Amino acid sequence: xxxxxxxxxxxxxxxxxxxxxxxxxxINQIDVLLNGISFIVSIxxxxxxxxxxxxxxxxxxxxxxxxxxxxxxxAILCVYLLVIFLLTGVLTIIIPRIVNSVFEIVKEFxxxxxxxxxxxxxxxxxxxxxxxxxxxxxxxxxxxxxxxxQEQLQSLADNLQTFALGLGQAIFDFTSGVFKFxxxxxxxxxxxxxxxxxxxxxxxxxxxxxxxxxxxSLIELGREIDxxxxxxxxxxxxxxxxxGMICFAGLTILGVKYAVLLxxxxxxxxxxxxxxxxxxxxxxxxxxxxxxxxxxxxxxxxVLLLQQLDGYIIGPKILGDSVGMSPFWIIIAIIVGGGLFxxxxxxxxxxMLAVVRKLNEKYVTRKISQQDINNL
Numbered sequence: 001x002x003x004x005x006x007x008x009x010x011x012x013x014x015x016x017x018x019x020x021x022x023x024x025x026x027i028n029q030i031d032v033l034l035n036g037i038s039f040i041v042s043i044x045x046x047x048x049x050x051x052x053x054x055x056x057x058x059x060x061x062x063x064x065x066x067x068x069x070x071x072x073x074x075a076i077l078c079v080y081l082l083v084i085f086l087l088t089g090v091l092t093i094i095i096p097r098i099v100n101s102v103f104e105i106v107k108e109f110x111x112x113x114x115x116x117x118x119x120x121x122x123x124x125x126x127x128x129x130x131x132x133x134x135x136x137x138x139x140x141x142x143x144x145x146x147x148x149x150q151e152q153l154q155s156l157a158d159n160l161q162t163f164a165l166g167l168g169q170a171i172f173d174f175t176s177g178v179f180k181f182x183x184x185x186x187x188x189x190x191x192x193x194x195x196x197x198x199x200x201x202x203x204x205x206x207x208x209x210x211x212x213x214x215x216x217s218l219i220e221l222g223r224e225i226d227x228x229x230x231x232x233x234x235x236x237x238x239x240x241x242x243x244g245m246i247c248f249a250g251l252t253i254l255g256v257k258y259a260v261l262l263x264x265x266x267x268x269x270x271x272x273x274x275x276x277x278x279x280x281x282x283x284x285x286x287x288x289x290x291x292x293x294x295x296x297x298x299x300x301x302x303v304l305l306l307q308q309l310d311g312y313i314i315g316p317k318i319l320g321d322s323v324g325m326s327p328f329w330i331i332i333a334i335i336v337g338g339g340l341f342x343x344x345x346x347x348x349x350x351x352m353l354a355v356v357r358k359l360n361e362k363y364v365t366r367k368i369s370q371q372d373i374n375n376l
Contacts, residue, residue, distance in 0.1 A: 049184025054191035101261035323354040
């Protein structure tokens with residue numbers, strides 16, 4: 001008997017049943033799959049680092065090759081000597097000061113807690129004097145008065161102690177990460193040296209497995225991502241370095257404690273468009289507030305002015321119109337990217353949406369052109 005829809009009326013739904021069963025088994029085993037992917041990624045971390053490093057250093061290598069007429073090997077040597085020099089400076093000058101600042105903050109936390117407790121107790125005295133006024137408007141301040149501020153501070157102190165106990169594991173993970181990063185640095189040399197061969201082989205494999213048409217579409221997508229992402233990340237990194245240095249100079253002039261740590265945080269969060277400087281300003285203002293409320297006010301004003309300087313002068317000069325999007329779409333990209341992928345999504349959401357918009361614009365233009373031709 002022949003298997004067909006006439007003899008077996010339900011055979012047409014069989015593929016859907018099989019797919020549903022496969023999807024069910026897949027969902028049930030998703031944890032195993034994710035653990036397997038995580039294990040594979042952990043093994044490939046040095047290669048991933050190598051690809052990222054090679055991608056970021058490639059523009060610098062091109063500068064040495066084109067403007068200084070250097071051969072590939074000499075250009076790579078100059079680039080890595082420059083990178084090693086910068087990393088040595090960061091590891092020997094900046095990182096120790098940041099670490100010392102963190103330990104000093106943890107050490108001084110009890111005094112910060114005491115200052116906050118005294119402030120809270122003074123506010124309770126003020127609340128007692130306002131009770132008559134509150135009763136006049138049928139308001140209740142009892143919930144605020146009964147709030148156990150000391151208990152909350154003790155809970156925060158316990159969390160800090162837990163953090164300190166886990167510092168050993170963090171140091172081990174950091175050391176392991178540094179080792180993998182160094183391995184990636186070494187591998188990236190070979191990626192840069194033979195980048196043309198790698199590109200050529202990658203394109204051949206894509207054409208062989210995907211076909212010429214799909215391969216060309218994928219290559220075009222890669223070009224668009226590279227065009228937007230490289231300009232955006234390199235420009236934003238330079239912008240954030242400048243903001244970090246200006247911030248350090250300003251905080252030092254204001255006499256702010258932990259100027260290196262706070263400038264590092266503000267410079268790092270500046271990589272996130274719009275909201276980054278304000279996110280970085282929060283710890284700067286809070287820590288300064290414990291030493292001097294007036295100084296904290298000056299810090300807040302300084303960070304606000306710095307954000308305006310970056311938004312209207314420094315950022316546009318360096319980045320130009322690299323993403324080609326209005327502030328509305330940039331904010332949407334940050335919110336959606338942050339909601340889906342956290343901090344990394346906030347950082348990469350803007351260039352990724354810019355790529356999608358560019359591809360969509362090309363598709364729409366091509367479809368309209370085809371319709372115009374058909375209407376002739």
